[in-house]
Amino acid sequence: MDINSELSYLAMSLGLHKFGCAPVSAYSKAPVGHRPGDILPGAKSVVTFTYRLNNGAVENLPGTRNQYMLEFTAANQILVQAAHKMARFFEDRGYKSIGIGPEADIGDYARLKGDFSHKHSAVICGLGAFGINNILLTEKAGPRVRLSSVITTASLYYNDAVTESNCIACGECVSSCPSGALSGWEGNYSPQTGWVIDKERCAHYMFVANAGKRCGMCVAVCPVKSSDVRHQDIPTSDA
Ligand code: SF4
Numbered sequence: 001m002d003i004n005s006e007l008s009y010l011a012m013s014l015g016l017h018k019f020g021c022a023p024v025s026a027y028s029k030a031p032v033g034h035r036p037g038d039i040l041p042g043a044k045s046v047v048t049f050t051y052r053l054n055n056g057a058v059e060n061l062p063g064t065r066n067q068y069m070l071e072f073t074a075a076n077q078i079l080v081q082a083a084h085k086m087a088r089f090f091e092d093r094g095y096k097s098i099g100i101g102p103e104a105d106i107g108d109y110a111r112l113k114g115d116f117s118h119k120h121s122a123v124i125c126g127l128g129a130f131g132i133n134n135i136l137l138t139e140k141a142g143p144r145v146r147l148s149s150v151i152t153t154a155s156l157y158y159n160d161a162v163t164e165s166n167c168i169a170c171g172e173c174v175s176s177c178p179s180g181a182l183s184g185w186e187g188n189y190s191p192q193t194g195w196v197i198d199k200e201r202c203a204h205y206m207f208v209a210n211a212g213k214r215c216g217m218c219v220a221v222c223p224v225k226s227s228d229v230r231h232q233d234i235p236t237s238d239a
């Protein structure tokens with residue numbers, strides 16, 4: 001069995017929704033210090049993967065903010081474990097690897113900036129494209145996923161990047177944002193790279209006004225979602 005097929009079985013066993021793979025050469029436009037090879041010298045590949053949030057707590061925000069936090073926390077815990085176990089999977093096969101969790105690596109809360117952009121990586125790995133809400137919109141679960149990645153020295157089969165977004169430009173995320181962080185997207189938004197929202201407004205709303213409880217309104221109101229995402233959608237080695 002080839003390594004991508006083994007990876008598919010691992011992803012399935014970890015309960016992941018989907019994963020994609022890309023060569024480190026595809027990250028040349030990332031900022032210096034945030035490229036895969038800056039984090040792991042000798043890296044050859046990146047695997048980025050999604051874990052889906054349950055719909056109930058998301059759809060009923062803001063009234064379900066406490067329950068949304070449970071979803072958010074549980075998903076993060078699962079992704080931290082998955083990133084660790086996937087890195088171990090590669091290291092057991094002789095490849096140095098680093099798992100990057102969903103937010104444990106954020107070092108700059110004021111600007112919501114992490115060591116590595118899972119969202120940009122997800123586009124490169126073929127998992128979806130940005131919406132105007134500056135969140136990854138996946139094909140089957142829209143923005144209702146959390147993300148993590150593994151950087152590895154292993155060579156893999158690679159997925160094609162996504163070039164078009166399923167964002168319908170309805171503007172619901174912009175008008176529902178309680179901090180005004182999404183105003184000004186016109187002329188700045190790109191499906192491949194997103195855009196620079198007013199992160200300080202967003203961060204202040206979550207970490208000061210809401211004492212650290214996540215907002216999620218730009219996820220909750222987005223109409224891009226599937227009515228049936230019960231199955232996992234794990235690509236095979238020839239994906
Ligand atoms: S998380 Fe909330 S405050 Fe931040 S951009 Fe989305 S809707 Fe606005």
Ligand code: SF4
Binds near residue numbers: 134166170171173174
């Ligand atoms: S809410 Fe509408 S405009 Fe915003 S990302 Fe979703 S589809 Fe696009």
